[in-house]
Amino acid sequence: MEIFGKEVKIRSHYCRYFEGEAMPVDSPYVLFYVKFKGCNANCPFCEYQDDAQNFNEDKYFEIIEELRKKIWIKKIAFSGGEPTLHIDNLKSILRKTRNLLPKTAIVLNTNGTNLTEVFQDRDLVAVIDNISISRHHYDDKINNEIFGVETISSKELKGLRKNIRRKSLFHLSCNLIKGYIDNKEEVYKYLEYANSMKIKSAGFISLMPINDFCKDNFVDFNKLDSLNENFRIIKEWGYEDICKCYNYIYIPRDYKRIIKVYHKNTYRPADIDINLSFDGETLRNGFSGKIIY
Secondary structure (H helix, E strand, C coil), rough: EEEEECCCCCCCCCCCCCCCCCCCCCCCCEEEEEEECCCCCCCCCHHHHHHCCCCCHHHHHHHHHHHHHCCCEEEEEEEECCCCCCHHHHHHHHHHHHHHHCCCEEEEECCCCCCCHHCCCHHHHHHHCCCEEEECCCCHHHCCCCCCCCCHHHHHHHHHCCCCCCCCCCEEEEEEECCCCCCHHHHHHHHHHHHHHHCEEEEECCCCCCCHHHCCCCCCCCHHCCCCCCEEEEEEEEEEECEEEEEEEEECCCCCCCCEEEEEEEHHHHHHCEEEECCCCEECCCCCCCEEE
């Protein structure tokens, strides 16, 4: 596909299901990742530890206009860094994006900073399909230790969840790190924590090999031997030999709800070039691929 005068690669096939053949897509689509550089946390596995920069909002919407003329934007994920650091800008971007793309899934990835302020605006929350909260441990103190900053507490998060009718709005995202969530017993404790918060979706992410810390502290979820009668795999997806995703269901001890569980292993992140990303300045193929605009 041509965007701004340049040829870019887009998805031609779905990820293969288990070990089957990858099937051609029904209609072309793109996943668009919007990255706000800068973060208030200091996570050793992350590349965004600098101050937040100016976000070129005009360029962002110019890109949206170009894309929606040519292809279905299936999902836009706002991440970082930490996208809520400049909350007023984020609010206007989210609202305008929803007006332009009423059928696109909008996801907010956050460590919880300013999340209470987001929820004070019910109209804003209504435009977001999913809020993925980075939470790398069930214990508040240990979670803060990993982030290097005080994060949203379990009490605050539970209060927000209690006032939301949409049961699927919240998702917990946990990076697997040696010494923290790194064995099956810790995985079960984390999922029981999600259940206690009445959150019905959680993901476990193996660290991408972007620096020495990630390589030294990598935990392979598939080697934890965590499956049992309460924790079962239902789907497996693969994209070439670059990444694999897995879907599970977990039945908590109180049997009150089923928790959907997701896991991803990314072996060569630089090679995932079928998605598009915007970092506030430049549009790229993949997360760190060639600059398109």
